[in-house]
Amino acid sequence: MSTQAQSPFPPGFAITTTRLRIVPFDPDNEEHTKFLARLWNTEQFIKSCGATGIKDAASAAKFIRNRVLSDYEYQKHGIFLVLLYDEETKTITPIGTASLMKGRPPGAHYLAPDIGYAILPEMNGKGYATEASKGLIDYARTELGIEGVFGFCDSKNMHSRRVLEKIGLDFRGIAELTVFGNALSAVYTLPGMNQDLGVYGLTETLQQ
Ligand SMILES: CC(C)(COP(=O)(O)OP(=O)(O)OC[C@H]1O[C@@H](n2cnc3c(N)ncnc32)[C@H](O)[C@@H]1OP(=O)(O)O)[C@@H](O)C(=O)NCCC(=O)NCCS
Incomplete structure (x- = not known):
């Protein structure tokens, strides 16, 4: 019998930046599940990141329950919802996701997480992905x-x-990364990290 993972975040938890609130996903919140299904089915997202199995709010809820909550419980981070806070009207609107993901053994994984983001196409170019990622890091x-x-x-x-x-x-x-099935990927690191990325389990050959 499997028990459902529990979110370690207290109710109302949010990472706050100047314009944004970064909050854990809640599988029982329809605004969250509908939004994830909408974002991950935009043409832009599918073109950049590929199609997911998440087609509607129900499949998004299942994904959050089974995968996202498990990441939160296991690593205290994972994929978060990015909300835009309107100071004037005091309203919040979902605009994207920001994530810190790390694979888990026995699957392919590195020893440091990687930052990820997706913002609705109509909200691009306003610095939201940058602000959310900085806040999460x-x-x-x-x-x-x-x-x-x-x-x-x-x-x-x-x-x-x-x-x-x-x-x-x-x-x-640039390297063919095993965690992405040997897809060619640009590799970036936080300043101050060891020059030898093997320390973090990344042993693939990097080309300039
Ligand atoms: C990549 C992505 C997250 C960028 O989000 P964003 O909120 O527009 O990003 P930012 O505004 O913080 O910065 C993006 C940079 O690209 C430029 N940019 C992004 N979208 C743009 C657009 N539609 N028109 C013009 N410039 C754009 C910005 O100007 C900015 O550079 P600058 O500050 O030097 O001008 C968004 O396009 C997206 O969700 N794409 C699909 C998912 C994806 O590719 N995720 C990353 C997978 S690794």
Whole structure:
């Protein structure tokens, strides 16, 4: 019999940045589940990240319950919902996701998490992915003691690469990463991380 993972975050938990609130996903919150299904089915997301099995609110709820809560419980981080806070009207609107993901043994994994993000296409170019990622990394460093963070993305995804640069990550090269089934990926790291990425379990050859 499997028991459902429990979120370690207290009710009302949010990482706060100037314009955003970054909150854990709740499988019982229809606003969360509907939004995830909407975001992950935009043409832009599918083109950049590929199609997922999440087609509607029900499949999003199942994914959050089975996978996202388990990540929260196991590693205290995972994928979070990004909300835009309107100071004037005091309203919040979902606009994207920000994530710190780390594979788990026995599957392919590195020893540092990687930062990820997706923002609704109509909200692009306003700095939201950058602000959310910075907020999540700051939280991970100060509250979870995480010192190493990777940034991985398709080497041709220039908007995503620009986000990684604006967050302040260093470009280390391009490699076929085993965690992504040997797909070619640009590799970025937080400044101050060991020059030898083998320390973090990343032993693939990097090309400039
Ligand atoms: C990549 C993505 C997260 C960028 O989100 P964003 O909130 O627009 O990012 P930011 O505004 O913080 O910064 C993105 C950079 O690209 C530029 N940019 C992004 N979208 C743009 C657009 N539609 N038009 C013009 N410039 C754009 C921004 O200007 C910015 O660079 P700049 O500050 O030097 O001008 C978003 O396009 C997305 O969700 N794409 C699909 C999912 C994806 O690719 N995720 C990353 C997988 S590794």
